[in-house]
Amino acid sequence: MPFSLPLRPLPAPRETVLSFLSRFAAMNAATMSDFSNDLGYQIRRFLDLETAALDRLAEAAGLDPAIRDELASWTGVPVGDVRMTFRGEVFVSRALRNPVMRGCPLCLQEDAQATPGHPERSMAMRGDWLLRSVNLCCHHHHPLVPLWEVARPSKRFDSVARLRDLAPEIMAGAFDRPRSEPTDYDLWLDNRLETGEDPTWLSGHGVYAATTISALFGMALLQHRSPEASRGDRQEAEAHAAGFAVLSQGEAAFRQALRDLARSRGGTQIAPRQTFGKLYVALDDYLTDAAFDPFRTMLRDCILETWPIAAGERVLGEMLPARRLHTSGTAANEIGVSTKLVEQILTDAGGLPATDPRPPALRTFDVAEYAWLLAEIPALVGRGDMLAAMGATEAQLRTLREENIIRPLTRHPRVKAPWRLADGLALVAELHALMQPDPPADGSGWEGLQFAKRRTGLPVGAMLDAIREGRMRVARDPGQSGYRSFMVPKAEVDSMTGARPHVRRRDETAAAGQPASVFATRIGMRRKGWYPALHQAGHAPAFWNRHPVIGRAVLYVSEDDTTKFHRRFLTPATMQDEFGLHRQTCTARLRAAGVRPFSPDGVDFGPLYLRQEAEPVLQRAVGLGQS
Template sequence: MKLAPHILFDPAESPLSFAARLAKIHIGERLVPFLRDIDIDLGDMAANSEKALARLAEVSGVAIEDLRFNVAVPLGERTYDLRGELVSAEFLASPHTVYCPACLAQDDRIGLRRGRWEWALSVVRTCPQHEIPLVRQAYANWDDKFHELDHRVPERGAGLAALVSKAPHRPVSPLQDYVMRRLDGNAGPEWLDAQTLDQAARGTELLGVLIAFGPAQNLPQLSPDDWDHAGRIGFNFTSRGEEGIREALEVQFSSFDTATGTPGARKIFGCFYNALAGSKSLKEPGDIARILRDVITERIALPAGRKVLGKKLVERRLHTVASLANEQGLNSVTLRSVLVAADVIPENAPSHFPIPVDQGREVAGRVKRTVHVISLPDFMNCARPLVDQLFSDRLLTPIYTGSPGIRGRTIKSVDEKEIAMLVGKLHAKAVLTEAPLAGLVPISKAAEKAKVPAIIVLHLILGGFLDRVFRLDGQEGVGALLVDSDEVRRQKDRVTMGLSSVEAFSPLKIAKEVGWRLVDQYQAITGLTVIEISGPDRSHAIRRFDPDSVARFSATFTTPARLAEQHELQIGEVVKRLKRSGARPVISKAEIGMDLYRVNALKRDLFLRNQGQVASLKCREKIQVRVCASVNAASL
């Protein structure tokens, strides 16, 4: 049986709306009696089941493909097929009845009301034709599930006009536009297209909620307008794929940088994390969960075996100071100081600051192997002055307490492994002897005779410049080495060209660690040039400074200490005047441990001791101007 007359199916209409129109035209009744008359189960029709659609197509003469195209067909377990896209029940607006009052007013003028199929989608919240928010009516009675607009929306004429007039104007959100274009078969942003439609829309909205309303937001308390706003914001990030999503998550993470305690993923990402971790609407939330998991494991110190969004962390990737100290059996205060000095964590790092596991364990290993500076002379069997020279020439790397620019920063210890390597290299250059040979003397004595620091003798040994190097059997360290003092005298000029670090930095009033940092990180600014000298053993380079570059640096740059010495002022007074004048350092104390200024950027009278000196200086300048003018006039 086919109904007559034949009624055309509107391509923008939902099957339920079409059935309601048929009921009005053919029997002048509401939908329920009509469905019973044509033998369609009420529950099947409300659910848009395949059986109900097939019967409606049969009696109406409309192709079932046209009906199915405009509805989410249930597949079971709250999953639906919408134009080839798998969506969940939460993707649909049901049980709410959704409509645009302007569209209904238009329908009333030209015929029967039609429910647009897109109104059944939760992400569709704005009418694309009239650009006003859609109205959502909650489920009240058992037959509201049929969404009969003539019955559910009693307003007509002036009533609809009033609804339209008070509705705010807004364009369709980019997320809604993306969803509708995708359902029409159009390609969109690559990352979003790689997700199911459900995952793309829900993930975008959840990310937008986190950004717009914060991690503590209770999702059920959000209004449709709130969700629309969230979708607009979230789309700015998800449309750029993983890069955009990471950007949003990193911004959220950084807002907890200074938080006290140890905030976890649920605290930082709150509703977003909880929704992805336990959402009933998304059994598989898609790639956005993997991105969040990666950000969490890259930024938060978690133990091996901890579950993050359903997946166990195979091995620990990050430590905090506390967890690292506990793992390594170290005092956390001592370990923290060394980590700060090693530039692994900043001085003001919060307790949850993440430390890469390998880097943290390497520093912890050094702490366990440390030899205190006071013990170094005995440990290496050498004099204390040589220890200082080893630090100055960077043959040993000191472990400090404090960070650059922090008062009280001191060398506390050295890694025993590094000491062993240096001593091992020296011993490898020496021939073992049971008794001192004629003409051979200890390192310290050879340095005294050659009138050079003991470090120069070590450089000569390591660089392969000396042929006669011996080590007394049964003795260890530097003190066990014997060299020919005459050979040291002959070879010393080969490794003493230019200036040593001490000779370069001391006149500049720069600590050696600051000077080397200028060379390592700011050479392009300072112009300090290092000369590398190699001998027969090219694996050892002796680093000296070009005197001309040091002289140019001295003429171009200055420090508060040099200014204080030059003008016979206290450093505190110099710093006060520099700040008062607005002078800015080229390189700051926070960067290298001291402030470095350009000489020509400082006012000439800034450090004169009183106003009389200032007046005298100005007077001399005026006299010089007059003299120059007179000379010029005479020459004419």
């Protein structure tokens, strides 16, 4: 038949090739299969939408190429590997091919008015009805309903044969359902299929991926809101609407909604698969489908920032090379201590908030930021072990703690082993290195540091500063060992107390202030010559003055100088005192925020930070720790 047939239908809007072919056959008093053979091709070739068969159909029906292509675009053209092109986009075949054929009965009732005697010949099956993610006829506001179910495609798509029997029921309203207003999702999908236009963030994503994620994420949202919600016929429609409401707002909204969903689950063993349900399963199944990659990446990011995933575990197809998060329990298992100990120390260090509403499985902290702390915990010792290792008395250790010369790793009252042996041993080793020849055998004129403090009220820290600066000698009592063996000359102790401000003129005292080296030590900057170098470079105020005891010029800082310094700079020690976080926690926070130590022209002044850069970061850290 190399010519157009006289009896031929007009294509309906959105009609499929197979619906048109079935109506064309019925108009010429033939079955779709026989009519296909009459056109010169077996029905299978029309079902596969082969180009030659479509060309012959268009010729017989007198269709322009544009109309032929429009029919094909609403049908779904196979492109191999169980994929089809539909409306210019790629879908998996199961999204368009299903034994259950759906439709809008009101559309079919309108069609039937053209041929009242044979309504089935005018009833056109629309292509959007094939797409499983379409829930509603936006023209009539009527839900799509199942019309028939046939497994064999040649029978399933012969719509006239099916509708011939169903037409009386359709016309009588047996398939009518309550109408409902289209949701934003319904209108978005209808417009995108019709025009290809999309004003939302989803314009950069395929329809199949966007509708699939909308449904799966919507299901997770609805399940969280009410486990009994959306069990009826509208379950999928409600899920699509809920998911789309978030996705249409953009990537940031989707990421935040994922976080909210992840952190809203209770219990102790809630895993990502349980939290996200079918969304997680589908994204794990679609690993080879690049259309889902952006959504998979966003869900993976959410999981890795919420759950304590161990190194080597696979998350949505990717192996985690290094652990990012710990809970107290996972950290305790790795370092071999109790969960309670880790929790107490991390809380004290600011790694965990004091009151944490998250379920135990999600009370996480950053591994990189607190790796140093976890490394210290197994080696911590109690007071008895610390005293024995240092060779110190209870009173001596208490003084060292009160004057912040040696700080316990944590001040949590329930931690019975807060001390780092290395701190105590380092102090003993430092004094050994500064030691002078032994005092007289009878010890006359010498006394222990603790006795000197008790006798004069001079802080041990002041004596240690004087020893480091060479202004006071230190020696060992040969009859003792460890920290308790160190002694200082009584005369030099008395000289220091005699040189205190009350024996000098008021104006001289105000001018003198304190030696820069003492100030530097008190703010934790012990590197020799550090403050003079900072002053000489023009970054810190100071002045030279003759020392009242040793008689030589010493660099001093006045009270005004120290105020100016603190107004401009922060050191790890002053951060700890000011913000209540451990000094290493503070510097880790600054590293994570990209704040680097003060180093003008590349000059290294150690861990010194500009206050204007560091303070906002530490204030946020304190706020998070208290939230």
